[in-house]
Amino acid sequence: MADRAALLDDLAAEGDALDAVVAELEDTAWLAPTPAEGWTVAFQIAHLHWTDQQALLAATDPEAFAAALAAAGDALATHVDDAAREGAATGPEQLVERWRAGRAALSEALAAVPDGARIPWFGPPMAAASMATARLMETWAHGMDVTDALGLPPTVSARLRHVAHLGIRTRDFAFAQHGLTPPAEPFRVELTAPDGSLWTWGPEDADQRVTGPALDFCLRVTRRRHRADLALEATGPDADRWLDLAQAFAGPPGQERPPAGGAA
Structure with a gap:
């Protein structure tokens, strides 16, 4: 409790x-x-x-x-x-x-x-x-x-860890939403927290990895920014695909937000 x-x-x-x-x-x-x-x-x-x-x-x-x-x-x-x-x-x-x-x-x-x-x-x-x-x-x-x-800055705090955690927990759901079989192996996720510390999930030796700022990851899994506008890096084809599909919420993924530059 x-x-x-x-x-x-x-x-x-x-x-x-x-x-x-x-x-x-x-x-x-x-x-x-x-x-x-x-x-x-x-x-x-x-x-x-x-x-x-x-x-x-x-x-x-x-x-x-x-x-x-x-x-x-x-x-x-x-x-x-x-x-x-x-x-x-x-x-x-x-x-x-x-x-x-x-x-x-x-x-x-x-x-x-x-x-x-x-x-x-x-x-x-x-x-x-x-x-x-x-x-x-x-x-x-x-x-x-x-x-x-x-026209205001986003709310950024340590509470983003909850958003990121949910985005990671819903990995398999995101694949299933698109009719895809979820990857069998766990991913490694390493995110730089707002205070500069490192938040990590998954085994250190995982072949599939996602790294980048925690804010960017949260923006992606909530589908509030196009992937092209975020400093996220994927290692491995499944991790790369996940960043295209990721969503931390129930229901359909909705319409993709356009990239800031106007081109995908």
């Missing part, structure tokens, strides 16, 4: 960091377009609130979540967009208040999930700690869309 408590503290801190960006925005700034086509800043926050609410439902009433997921069926993507649109229409002040309350309720619910219990989700069921990591990842990723829209 100590590890989960620390993770929930990091989840709260990530939400607070984005909250600080949007809390005092003028109404017109909420209408600023973000890199996600058709999504404004308000849409991004409304989406985070809606997804937090879905996670809360999954953690507290799995049967109700499963029923809602089944009811959405093949129209899930449209349902997600519609929910963001509806939430964005409530007005900035009310939206922020709802988002804050939802974050707090979700954190409390995840703290209460019994050890070993699995929470249903849009992808595979997961433990409470994994759900907290997924919510942190999505908060950071949508926060990137917001800061991009506002």
